Amino acid sequence: MTNTTEWDALPTTVRTFMTALDAREVDHALATLTTNAVVTDEGHDYTGHGEIGAWVAKAAADFTYTTAFTGATTTEAGVDVGQHLEGDFPGGVADLHYRFTIDGALISRVVIEP
Structure with a gap:
């Protein structure tokens, strides 16, 4: 494991x-x-480009927020990225981990959780 x-x-x-x-840029995502x-967010799985594309388009669309990269850890399976959010969503502040599983050059799984 390496800290990056x-x-x-x-x-x-x-x-x-x-x-x-x-940026809610569906095609780029x-x-x-x-x-x-598969993307898991708030305990719900979004599978395949159709479901994930719809999720990207609407994810946090009701809120205005800023994000800041807080660091990452790399493993043989992938990358765990930390992100700090502040905005007008319930609670106003959140620290999230995005756990990526990499398959070749592409991402096969993302789990987003506190």
Whole structure:
């Protein structure tokens, strides 16, 4: 396990996914995923490009918030990215972990949890 504090040291697919998710850029996010990828957010699984695309388009769309990269840990299976959010959502502040499983050059699984 390696701690990576530099955003630029993360795999390109992970950086692209995180940036696309924040901007709700569905096509850019989907381009980083395998066709049968699974994203788990708030305990719900979104499977495949159709469900994940709809999730990206609506994820936190009701709220205004800022994000800050707080660090990452890399493993043989993938990457765990920390992100700090502040905004007008319930609670106003959240620290989330995005756990990525990498399959070749693409992401096959993302689990988002506190």
